[in-house]
Amino acid sequence: MLKVLVVDDQILIRAGLAALIRAAPGLEVVGEAATGEEAVRLAADTRPDVVLMDIRLPGISGITATERILAAGGEQAPKVLILTTFDLDEYVYNALRLGAGGFLLKDTPPERLLAAIHTVATGAVLLAPATTRRLVETFATPPATPPQLPALTARETEVLQMVGRALSNRQIADHLSVSEATVKTHLNRLMAKLGLSSRAQAVVLAYDCGLVKPRPSAAYG
Template sequence: MTAVLVAEDQVLVRAGLAALIRADPGLEVAGEAADGGEALLLAQAVRPDVVLMDVRMPGMSGIDATREIISALGRDAPRVLILTTFDLDEYVYDAVLAGASGFLLKDTPPERLLAAIHTLAGGDVLLVPAALRRLVESCCRPAVSVARFEGLTARETEVLTLVARMLSNREIADRLSVAEATVKTHLNRTMAKLGLSSRAQAVAFAYEHGLVRPGQTTRPGTQ
């Protein structure tokens, strides 16, 4: 059962999200927060698997709350899915830098939102395509910063490359003929070595340092 914390300042929206989560047999509501500060306290108290985090809230914003939650809980931090009405570049960048694992607009259909929660709970990253494309295009550099990869093994670099090409852990495991748990281990070690706190940051890092380039997104069965 995946425990989800809902952080949203609008009462009706928060209630609707909580009801949607409770209707999914694989999810449960771990708590409800009306602002970022409350979300931080609840995350520390109930240790949810996923946090649905609004951006614009009174007091501490959702971005700041995400940063504080990731910092406070470290390796035990939940996956944070940012929800916003606004498809603005700075929200995407700030969310990734804060350690969020996903970003969705509030007009996302309910079934896609539930699928996103399960995706994050499984350890994968999720960004709306347009936001991801702009993020990639804005941070991409022409040359590889080789020194940043010297501490990685060949397999860790390979896993990071496939993560950046937006393959899931299961797809990477199939591609490399290894167990899914092995992929998670390689990715966790890679993120620790590079000082990254989320899969989304790993994707941005790989593009920023030239490990992959826009247009190289690869799905199973393609080159």
């Protein structure tokens, strides 16, 4: 049974999300929060597996709440799934940079929301490739000269670059002619070396350090 904390300042939205999750098999709502401060407190008290986090909250923002929840949880921190109204939102980008596992628009169909909770809980990334690439490329500001990542091996750097290009483990494995298990090992090692808590964070870092270059905005039509 996956434990979920629902955070949204609008009571009707929060109640609707909670009711949807309670009715789904394998999911349990362990708390509901209307503010960032309340979310941080309830996350510590209830130790959820997934936090469904509204990005814009009264008091401290969903970004700050996400940062505090992840920091307080350490290796046992819950996965944070951001809810937002606009996909091209710098707040969402910053939440991914801090370690949120992914994001969904608030008009996401119920079945996709429930599937997303399960996906994020496993540690897998929840990033719609096209939308997330647009988001990261809009707000990433890579340096003119990519900094060195001395902690990483050449292969780990290559894997990080391909993760930044939104390739799946299967696609990376095919490209490198190795097994998916080997790719996962490289990914886990590079994330540990760089202090990353989510694959989404790795995508953002790949752009921030210049391993992946943003495409011209005209490419999006």
